[in-house]
Amino acid sequence: MTTGSNAPPPSYAHGPPSYPQRRPHYGSSASLRGCCCCIFMLVIFLSLLALAVALVVILAVKPRKPQFDLNQVSVQYLLVAPPTGVAAAASVPAAAYLSLNITLLFTAVNPNKVGIRYGATAFDVMYHGVPLGVAAVPGFEQPAHSTRLLQTRVVVDRFNVLQSDAQDLIRDASLNDRVELRITGDVAARILVLGFSSPKVQVSLDCAIAISPRRQSVTYKQCGVDGLSV
DSSP, rough: OOOOOOOGGGGGGSSSSOOOOOOOOHHHHHHHHHHHHHHHHHHHHHHHHHHHHHEEEEEEEEOOOEEEEEEEEEEEEEEEEEEOTTTSSSOOOSSEEEEEEEEEEEEEEOOSSOOOEOOOOEEEEEEETTEEEEEEEOOOOOOEOOOOOOOOEEEEEEEEEEEHHHHHHIIIIIIIIIIIEEEEEEEEEEEEEETTTTTTTEEEEEEEEEETTTTTTTEEEEEEEEEEEE
């Protein structure tokens, strides 16, 4: 005798299977946003505090621009040689050769209550706008309320001055006994406060000197500071 069975399969004997539901973690997201907001507010607070401290220090120190000047020029020699051969026979010389050996003594004065850090500087030595050589001054640090002397040398060996400048150079050296040179360049400095350096302060130096080829000495010197820029 065969009897039918209406019982459900064993896997569904207790109803359909149930799966665990995941609940969104709203608490952790809110904590993360709150932490980021606190960090952001802390950064703003520290920035404002640093700005306030810097303003107080600047008002207390009252920084002034440094003074950088060409103090002395010593001439070892200045020689002007006209061209030789066919070029020398021409009415207007096509070239002239200038040899130069001079020593420059610069003075740096720091009038501030704090130190100053100077960057390396290269001054151009020119004749009628034509660069002849470079006077290099290395970088250095200068204490407060101090004066420092810096010496450098410029050596030019038979620089070829062409065309109209050559004619002027020969006339200046032989007839006028006066060769005018220009020394110009920018001096970059930073004021040191509590171990920190200020933005770069730049002073432009422009000097005119005249050298007598016969006496081998400086007969004129005039320097000026074009301006102060940051």
